[in-house]
Amino acid sequence: MAEKVYGNMGKILRIDLTSRSYEIEDSTKYHQKWLGGRALNHILLFRDVDVATVDPLSPENEIIISCGTLGGTSFPCSGRTQATFLAPLNYSGWGDTNCGGHFGPEIKYAGYDAIVIRGKAAQPTYLYIEDTKVNFMAAGDLWGKGTIDTQAELLAKHGEEARTMVIGQAGENLVRFANIRTELTNSMGRTGGGAVFGSKNLKALALRGTNPIHLYKPKEFFEITKKLQDDIMDPQFGMVHGMVYKLLSQYGTPGMTHAVGQTGMVPIKNWNQCGIWDQDKELVTYWADEWGIRRESCFRCPIHCHASYAIEKGLYPTRGGGPEYESTVAFGHKCLVSDGRKVLKLNAVCNDYGLDTVSCGAVFSTLMELTEKGLVDRSFTDGIPVEWGGADSMIKLVPRIVFREGCGDKLAEGAYRLTKPLGEEALRSVYHQKGMVATGVETRSTIGSMLQFAVSPRGAHHLSGLPTAEWINIPAVAVYTTGFEEAGDIRSYHPEAKARLVQYYENLFELPDSMGICKFPYGHTGMWHDRPEDMEKLWDYFVKSLYYATGISYTKEDLMDIGERAYQIERAVIVMRGIKREDDMPNWKCLNEECPGEHPIGPVPLPKIDKEKYEKVLDKYYEIRGWTKEGIPTRRRLEELGLAEAADKLANKGLLSGT
Numbered sequence: 001m002a003e004k005v006y007g008n009m010g011k012i013l014r015i016d017l018t019s020r021s022y023e024i025e026d027s028t029k030y031h032q033k034w035l036g037g038r039a040l041n042h043i044l045l046f047r048d049v050d051v052a053t054v055d056p057l058s059p060e061n062e063i064i065i066s067c068g069t070l071g072g073t074s075f076p077c078s079g080r081t082q083a084t085f086l087a088p089l090n091y092s093g094w095g096d097t098n099c100g101g102h103f104g105p106e107i108k109y110a111g112y113d114a115i116v117i118r119g120k121a122a123q124p125t126y127l128y129i130e131d132t133k134v135n136f137m138a139a140g141d142l143w144g145k146g147t148i149d150t151q152a153e154l155l156a157k158h159g160e161e162a163r164t165m166v167i168g169q170a171g172e173n174l175v176r177f178a179n180i181r182t183e184l185t186n187s188m189g190r191t192g193g194g195a196v197f198g199s200k201n202l203k204a205l206a207l208r209g210t211n212p213i214h215l216y217k218p219k220e221f222f223e224i225t226k227k228l229q230d231d232i233m234d235p236q237f238g239m240v241h242g243m244v245y246k247l248l249s250q251y252g253t254p255g256m257t258h259a260v261g262q263t264g265m266v267p268i269k270n271w272n273q274c275g276i277w278d279q280d281k282e283l284v285t286y287w288a289d290e291w292g293i294r295r296e297s298c299f300r301c302p303i304h305c306h307a308s309y310a311i312e313k314g315l316y317p318t319r320g321g322g323p324e325y326e327s328t329v330a331f332g333h334k335c336l337v338s339d340g341r342k343v344l345k346l347n348a349v350c351n352d353y354g355l356d357t358v359s360c361g362a363v364f365s366t367l368m369e370l371t372e373k374g375l376v377d378r379s380f381t382d383g384i385p386v387e388w389g390g391a392d393s394m395i396k397l398v399p400r401i402v403f404r405e406g407c408g409d410k411l412a413e414g415a416y417r418l419t420k421p422l423g424e425e426a427l428r429s430v431y432h433q434k435g436m437v438a439t440g441v442e443t444r445s446t447i448g449s450m451l452q453f454a455v456s457p458r459g460a461h462h463l464s465g466l467p468t469a470e471w472i473n474i475p476a477v478a479v480y481t482t483g484f485e486e487a488g489d490i491r492s493y494h495p496e497a498k499a500r501l502v503q504y505y506e507n508l509f510e511l512p513d514s515m516g517i518c519k520f521p522y523g524h525t526g527m528w529h530d531r532p533e534d535m536e537k538l539w540d541y542f543v544k545s546l547y548y549a550t551g552i553s554y555t556k557e558d559l560m561d562i563g564e565r566a567y568q569i570e571r572a573v574i575v576m577r578g579i580k581r582e583d584d585m586p587n588w589k590c591l592n593e594e595c596p597g598e599h600p601i602g603p604v605p606l607p608k609i610d611k612e613k614y615e616k617v618l619d620k621y622y623e624i625r626g627w628t629k630e631g632i633p634t635r636r637r638l639e640e641l642g643l644a645e646a647a648d649k650l651a652n653k654g655l656l657s658g659t
């Protein structure tokens with residue numbers, strides 16, 4: 001191991017729950033090529049697990065939890081945690097998820113770049129890690145408890161300075177869209193990480209660390225991160241930059257709903273309408289003004305996009321961490337629930353049970369459409385009617401899902417698996433890619449977003465690389481990222497412009513997750529997007545901060561290669577699990593139905609996706625990625641990226657012709 005490691009911690013903690021043992025691995029060999037966080041997780045999972053065949057809910061699966069290279073430092077918004085695993089929800093099987101809060105930095109303070117967990121405990125267990133001491137603790141008393149009580153008990157036992165990561169009853173009962181929670185406001189949602197915890201009889205992690213993070217040039221690092229923070233908070237920095245900062249600070253992500261809806265991108269009524277919904281006032285700003293208690297933030301964040309709220313009176317008393325845009329749209333817009341109190345209640349109940357709100361909302365909105373079409377009736381849901389706007393039924397059904405009681409057993413499989421046995425016509429109502437229903441994005445609105453959602457390895461999700469310059473509608477930055485005028489045209493099917501745009505953002509989005517920093521201010525929401533030179537400034541901050549932190553001179557190109565490498569690993573895994581070109585095609589609704597709705601930019605209704613033109617974009621995207629016409633990575637491209645091992649694994653599975 002290197003004598004002194006800077007920025008990173010230089011160690012990976014490997015825990016085997018079956019044998020109740022652990023060991024330490026040197027991680028310094030990974031930093032140059034994989035940074036840390038998400039990219040590091042990817043290569044570890046790829047090497048450790050037979051990713052082609054392992055059942056996500058078996059002991060052979062791993063869950064790898066990390067922070068990232070800049071996590072836990074003075075770099076603004078450096079409190080992220082990344083988890084990677086084979087996923088039980090989406091049929092592509094790729095699982096990764098990320099959240100804010102304070103847990104990620106504690107991994108580093110405990111002395112590690114990543115914690116790898118495999119095996120299965122014989123009894124319910126939680127891990128209490130104090131620096132080098134790993135304690136396998138009995139969790140029988142915690143099993144059956146919600147995420148709030150579980151965290152409270154862990155803090156009472158191990159001190160308020162401990163950082164906790166827990167599952168609720170949903171994870172224990174292997175609900176395929178169970179999530180992992182930290183504190184009151186942070187969810188590692190999507191793809192079912194909570195069920196992977198549950199399958200291992202793992203209830204929680206509690207960490208306490210006392211190690212410093214050594215910085216290569218601490219003075220320069222502090223100065224640059226201070227300047228970066230000033231730029232983030234500067235209202236004069238740029239119109240879009242300043243507007244995003246203000247909206248996030250004041251109202252969090254729900255405050256951006258109307259900005260997102262400008263091109264029709266907000267889905268309404270299970271993607272049967274889109275754009276601006278005239279009944280969403282209580283969901284987007286009113287709740288924060290009326291019921292909000294205080295703004296909150298993750299580690300070292302000057303934006304504080306989170307909030308806590310309390311409703312003391314009425315039929316829906318509740319309190320907790322405020323919903324994000326995604327939870328708001330999932331229960332509100334997609335299910336036509338306009339009463340803010342009911343959406344807050346659903347959000348709180350799901351958070352306590354450890355249930356992903358996006359996938360839960362998708363189960364309900366899909367069932368509402370199936371009910372309207374006469375394809376199911378209330379007998380399907382134990383006599384409980386599931387109809388548009390019916391929040392009381394949703395509140396009743398959530399516990400059945402969590403405990404897999406009655407109809408809840410099939411609802412716990414998620415919208416795609418729930419609907420598939422009902423036949424092709426029913427499946428048309430499921431707005432999914434690769435078996436995972438989309439987050440709050442109507443992808444017919446912008447062609448780049450359609451491509452990104454369709455090819456996303458874990459299924460329909462914006463955080464895999466939604467092209468910001470396109471949906472924020474900043475043509476100059478779209479040109480900067482691709483060299484093509486057409487990249488910024490939301491309706492253009494220009495193959496190379498759209499393919500390069502999506503590839504750029506996919507690679508870029510791997511980086512914040514690998515550095516342990518938040519995507520909101522660094523690529524996803526429109527900050528640094530007013531002018532091309534602002535994007536250059538952001539790159540300069542990344543490159544210099546990484547050098548001052550680690551002593552490693554990464555160039556912008558090196559960083560984009562790390563993003564590309566991480567993305568190619570995701571692709572190699574899902575191809576080995578059977579994903580084909582047809583799985584990269586838009587879902588049925590996108591290809592066959594136009595979408596009505598009010599929005600000021602772009603055509604009304606949104607046209608269906610032109611299949612012929614889309615196929616040409618997909619061809620070009622594959623070509624740029626270095627994949628075959630079937631979407632399989634080629635040996636040449638993998639070797640260029642230093643991924644011969646991935647090429648060999650694909651070849652061993654008979655998926656590579658050797659070119």
Ligand code: SF4
Binds near residue numbers: 079298299301518519
């Ligand atoms: S912008 Fe929001 S999610 Fe990101 S670090 Fe800040 S508080 Fe956390």
